Every structure is written in C-alpha cells, then in structure tokens.
Amino acid sequence: MAKQVDMSEVWPTPALFRAARGLLNMGQDELAARNGYVRKTVILIENHVDPTMDTRRQEVVEVLAAFLEGQGIEFIRPQDGKGGGVRFANGKREAQTVSEVRHLIEERRGSRRKAVSVDARKKAKKKPSKRKSA
Template sequence: MTLINIQPEQVRAARAMLGWSQDDLAARIGLSRRSLINYEHGIHSAKEETLKKMASIFREAGIEFTRTASGAIGLTLSEEALLESRVHRRRPAP
C-alpha cells in the first residue's frame, strides 16, 4: 500500500493555482475549514483517507503532486486546468 504524502505547502500552492479558497477545498473534501487550516499550517496531520480524497480531487482538477529523488516537492498543473483557472478568475462575481 502506497502512502499518500502531500505536504501542506503543496496544498496551498495547488489551491492558489486553481483559484480555490480554503472553503472551496474543504467543501470538496467534506472537511471543516478549520481542519483544513490546521493541516495547511502544520498544526495537525491529515488522515490517510483525507489525503487520498484530496489527491483525487486535485488530480481531477489537473494537479499532480511531485517529489524528486532528492526529496524536493512540487506540483504540476495541466494546460487544460491552467486555462480553466484563468477563465474562472476572469468571471465577474454574481
């Protein structure tokens, strides 16, 4: 069984790339905003099931989390997701 190892910094970066707020991501995961904030600030760790769900949601949105052999972490955003996030940010608020 492969453990999901998503770092809080990656989650914040992924949200920023997609233009998602903490409320947006928490709702998609089914997690309280406070729990997400605590994870993103390193106050609490996330359960393996929560990390799997988070990885799946981000993957569907075009984000892949990466880690190099030297241990550097990062993420990639698909071109389609990049274009969608740009369009989404340009839409006026209702």
C-alpha cells in the same frame, strides 16, 4: 490515541496543498465543503508542522489529494535532489484557470472603478463651503 505516521510517509506535503489550491484559485472553505469537511480540517492539514501525523488525518490528506488531482492538479515527488512541486496535469486546465482568474480580476477592477466613480459624482454634487473672510 490514534496511530501516528512519520511525515515522510504523508504525501502531498502541507505546503503543496496550499500551492495546489492557489493554482486552482480555490479557498479553504470550498476545498473542505466539496469534500464533506469543515474549513478547520483543511487549515490543520495545511499548517501541520509536527514530525508525525495522525493516521486519520493522513486519510483526509489522501482524499483531498485525490480530489485536487481530479481537478487537474499533478503533485510532483522530490527526485534527484530537487524538492517536490505541484503543477497542472495538462495545459488545457491551466489555460481555463488563467482565464477564470483574469475574469475575476477584471470584475474586481470594474467594481472598484464603479465605486470610485460614484464617490467622485457625490463629491462633485456637494457645494463648496463658503468661508467668511476676516
């Protein structure tokens, strides 16, 4: 059995991993694939609740944290009674990500509008049914 470490020695925390991915608008699949892991590895790390962690998994945490930091993420350690956090390391990366997310939102809205428009045209082409009156 592999050696276990106390979760107080594991940084960043599972919750901060999820938050960092959210800031980057990055899915578990992408984070895993870009680092040579499978999605299940990321899921296990992000959902970890035990008081200890296997040292092998801790090594994966360190690799993924370094990758996220390379993507412009900064993990903030708890201090002065305040909890840890995650933020963009610089405003330029934040602005880029916000722009990317806005673009994705607009694309999705456009495809929904297009689908609704097609459905409306199909309904308009249908002839109203003639009902027999008694």
